[in-house]
Structures are given as structure tokens and as C-alpha cells.
Amino acid sequence: MATPLQTYGLAIAHPQNADKVEDVGALPPEAGNLLTAAFPKLTLAEVNRILTETEGPGGGFLDDGSAFGxxxxxxxxxxxxxAAALSRAKP
Incomplete structure (x- = not known):
């Protein structure tokens, strides 16, 4: 679910990305480090899946199809x- 601060209510600037779900593990593969540092019990594949499942809407003014987007x-x-919930569930 997107938060209002992810889009600031601005119109879609890149419609080609509006309905796409970007695989965080494929386009910016280092993004998973944002969570593995805080949750070392989780694998990079697990955190990339979590980042992909929780990503906000596409097509915003910064979402030009690049890794930065x-x-x-x-x-x-x-x-x-x-990630915290999954980490607590792991031995």
C-alpha cells in the first residue's frame, strides 16, 4: 500500500510504468541491502521479495524505468x- 508521501498526489509522469510491478531483485539488486543490514536472519532473496511486494505505485515523476526509479x-x-515479522518467525 502506498503512502501519500510516495506520490504527493502528483499525476503519473511515466505511464509505461504505471501498472508494472518491478522486480526489486532484478533492476536494483543492491536494494535488498536496505533490509538485510537490519534483519540479518533474512536472505537477500527474501528481502527482495518483500520489497517487491510492498513497492508503491509506478509511473511517478522519478519512476522512469531505471533502477533509481x-x-x-x-x-x-x-x-x-x-521483514521484522518474518525474522521473528525464523529460528
Missing amino acids: VYSRVNLYAAAGR
Whole structure:
């Protein structure tokens, strides 16, 4: 779920990315380090899946299809909540 601060209510600037789900592990593969540092029990594949599942809407003014654009879609708050829950469930 996107937060209002992810889009600031601005119109879609890159319609080709509006309905796409970007695989965070493929386009900016280093993005998973945002969570693995805080949740070392989780694998890079797990945190990339979480980042992909929680990313915000596409097509914003920074989401031009580049790796940088994917970072503009990262909802780190939502992702950290899921990562914490998964990390607690692991031995």
C-alpha cells in the first residue's frame, strides 16, 4: 500500500510504468541491502521479495524505468514491518 508521501498526489509522469510491478531483485539488486543490514536472519532473496511486494505505485515523476526509479517506489516502512515479522518467525 502506498503512502501519500510516495506520490504527493502528483499525476503519473511515466505511464509505461504505471501498472508494472518491478522486480526489486532484478533492476536494483543492491536494494535488498536496505533490509538485510537490519534483519540479518533474512536472505537477500527474501528481502527482495518483500520489497517487491510492498513497492508503491509506478509511473511517478522519478519512476522512469531505471533502477533509481524503483528506489522511488520502495515503501521501506511497510517492507521493514514484513521483514521484522518474518525474522521473528525464523529460528
